[in-house]
Amino acid sequence: MTAAPTDDEEQSATGRPAVLVPLAVLEGESLPNGTAELLANARVVLLGYHVIPEQTAAEQAREQFGETGMAKLDEFAAELAAAGADVETRLVFTHDEAATIDRLIYEHDCLAVLVPNSTPQVSSVFVALRGTVGIERNTRLVVGLFADADVDVTLYHAPGDGESPDDGESFLNGVKSDLVERGIAPDRIATLVEDASVPIDLIAARAESYDAVVMGETDPSVTTFVFGMPSKQVAERFLGPVLVVQRARPEE
Template sequence: MTDTPNVTDDRPSVLVPLEVLEGETLPDGVGELLENAHVILLGYHVLPDQTPPEQARLQFEDRAQRKLREFEKTLTDVGATVERRLVFTHSEQQTLNRILAEHDCHAVLVPNACEPPEDVLVAVRGTVGVDRIGRLVAGLFAGTGVTVTLYHGLESTETIEDAETFLDGIADRLVDRGVALDSIEQLVDEADGGVDRIATVAEEYDAVVMGESDPSVVTFVFGMPSKQVAERFLGPVLVVQRSHDAIE
């Protein structure tokens, strides 16, 4: 079932997947983090192979929808727009990939609780996805007073000057999209910017934005670096997705 609002503004779309029948909830602070987003609120439940989705829907839909409506209200009360989806599935990966493709989501949220965000770490590696990172970060945080720290760990062939030039280009994109220059900071790390290092740096921040570095979207989100960061970091992680066309 889908509830589609009249979306009149150009908000970045963020997928928020929750296993509602397994007790997964919308953590505190996520509403404030996503107040400027268009949220695809996905409630899903993975079924045993022998259970028909239609049977599960008859049995569990009312309970699941009640929970989703509560989460939807939390988001809309702070200003987000929301599309609500409920899926009973035999394949978590196929379902999430399908929803991501249908909505061409800019990012997926790995939800953890947070305070209303004041400082956000944006970890960037290569140039793939930089446009979508800029769109997401500016869409969520332009004009909010949130400090955005662009973080890049040096790769083997890079110099500090290379990294600074790279981050300057991203900062210019953010300014062009309405982010105040004095709210952007830059952090070049001479250590490799891998998962463990990002998690360590992220301890000082309220939330993390990081790019998808694996073409397999769901494998990345739920089994690869972003999930590893979320397990080490108490705040939420936004994983910026490549456009659907780019991963086909």
């Protein structure tokens, strides 16, 4: 009997990266403008979640609010599907938002998680890269989402300790070559190397000029910045949507 394909194998076959989109649907959070266009080539896991008090059972909350939550999710899923995305919906009542998001990332082998902010269009993407770990996952996401779209990609790198600007240029040129081999036109890819004592602040300033941002979870400072702050503060620093590329799932 032939084994069923894994999510990674399925993604390789379809070219569609899996992206988790978490929304607090029962708190009025909706699918921001531009999200459907951004994820038109993705396999979207649309997570509607609601944080409930410790003393409330998930089953009880689902009986009370499940129908309303699913109606909202179905509405957003239809918008994503109309743009071209493959969509799966999940509605979860939880006592721990972060644990639920982490669990769904692994259950669906998501390549990235979207911090959903609105964007009027998606014509330029800022890809912040730190180090070599996880770069293949970054390139898979960028190619999967944007290879067939009219989107300009800027690869950004702030050299670390012991790394020269020439090292940074060489690093980004290698990533660019990989993107070109995977189908993105070379004239749509720019590279930017800057030295910065506080890279995350410079990333925030640079990102303001782009429609969307791609960041790797391999840099702990980036992960802390994006998920360790209230969504309002993230929106103030990154005006558009942020795709956070996840680490590969550990071998079990």
